[in-house]
Amino acid sequence: MIELTHITKEYGKRKSLNDVTFTFEKGKVYGILGPNGSGKSTIMKMMAGLVYPSKGIVKVGEKKADRKIASNLAFLASEGMLYPSFKIDQMIDFFHSQYSDFSMEKAEELLVFMELDRHQKVSQLSKGQQGRLKLLLVLSRQTDVLLLDEPFMGLDPMVRDTIVKGLVSFIDYGKQTVIITTHEITEIEPVLEEAIVLEKGQIRAHCNVEEIREEQGLSILEWLKSTFKQEDVS
Ligand SMILES: Nc1ncnc2c1ncn2[C@@H]1O[C@H](COP(=O)(O)OP(=O)(O)OP(=O)(O)O)[C@@H](O)[C@H]1O
Numbered sequence: 001m002i003e004l005t006h007i008t009k010e011y012g013k014r015k016s017l018n019d020v021t022f023t024f025e026k027g028k029v030y031g032i033l034g035p036n037g038s039g040k041s042t043i044m045k046m047m048a049g050l051v052y053p054s055k056g057i058v059k060v061g062e063k064k065a066d067r068k069i070a071s072n073l074a075f076l077a078s079e080g081m082l083y084p085s086f087k088i089d090q091m092i093d094f095f096h097s098q099y100s101d102f103s104m105e106k107a108e109e110l111l112v113f114m115e116l117d118r119h120q121k122v123s124q125l126s127k128g129q130q131g132r133l134k135l136l137l138v139l140s141r142q143t144d145v146l147l148l149d150e151p152f153m154g155l156d157p158m159v160r161d162t163i164v165k166g167l168v169s170f171i172d173y174g175k176q177t178v179i180i181t182t183h184e185i186t187e188i189e190p191v192l193e194e195a196i197v198l199e200k201g202q203i204r205a206h207c208n209v210e211e212i213r214e215e216q217g218l219s220i221l222e223w224l225k226s227t228f229k230q231e232d233v234s
Contacts, residue, residue, distance in 0.1 A: 127154030
């Protein structure tokens with residue numbers, strides 16, 4: 001469980017997050033959606049303990065998120081994470097040496113699934129291949145919490161679909177709390193259980209994906225359109 005209580009993050013006078021209170025329940029898969037600059041990455045970095053709130057409390061499990069990444073949490077960051085001079089297998093060995101929860105067996109499976117060549121250097125990988133390698137590295141860890149910030153960045157539309165299917169099989173549903181930020185709303189839909197919409201640093205809407213599908217017959221995109229259209233009218 002991750003609890004955010006009255007979280008505000010200020011950079012100078014600008015508020016990236018403005019009084020956000022939300023509880024991510026254990027074992028559920030969440031999508032954080034929202035336009036550019038709405039605070040998605042800030043909220044992820046905060047849960048990972050890389051950014052500190054100006055006000056409020058972040059609790060991951062029983063612990064308050066610290067400045068270092070909590071050990072039961074894997075974070076796919078939109079920038080950094082990979083060492084250009086390493087080969088893929090050296091990156092895998094490095095992660096294995098750093099994290100006791102890293103499964104070499106899962107990494108081997110993911111190497112095949114992601115169609116990566118273990119002997120290739122990180123600096124020679126395309127953006128899409130780097131994205132796949134990042135996913136391999138975090139999905140190989142057996143953590144309680146998995147934070148994926150823009151996991152599809154750089155992936156072409158043809159492979160996105162395959163990668164989403166991979167996510168479904170590599171996520172431990174019911175056990176791992178997974179939080180994904182993305183602009184690829186339609187592609188991510190099959191993975192999600194809950195969706196949250198951030199706008200200008202605040203949570204504007206929250207839905208259970210199955211409920212809106214079964215009770216209202218809507219996809220997330222349709223739900224978003226209908227929710228915000230109704231608000232604009234009122
Ligand atoms: N280190 C920083 N210094 C100053 N302002 C920042 C910093 N990081 C983020 N911000 C500001 O906070 C706001 C939210 O940024 P954030 O990166 O969280 O948005 P986002 O929803 O992830 O955007 P995108 O979809 O474009 O990735 C933006 O206005 C951004 O300019």
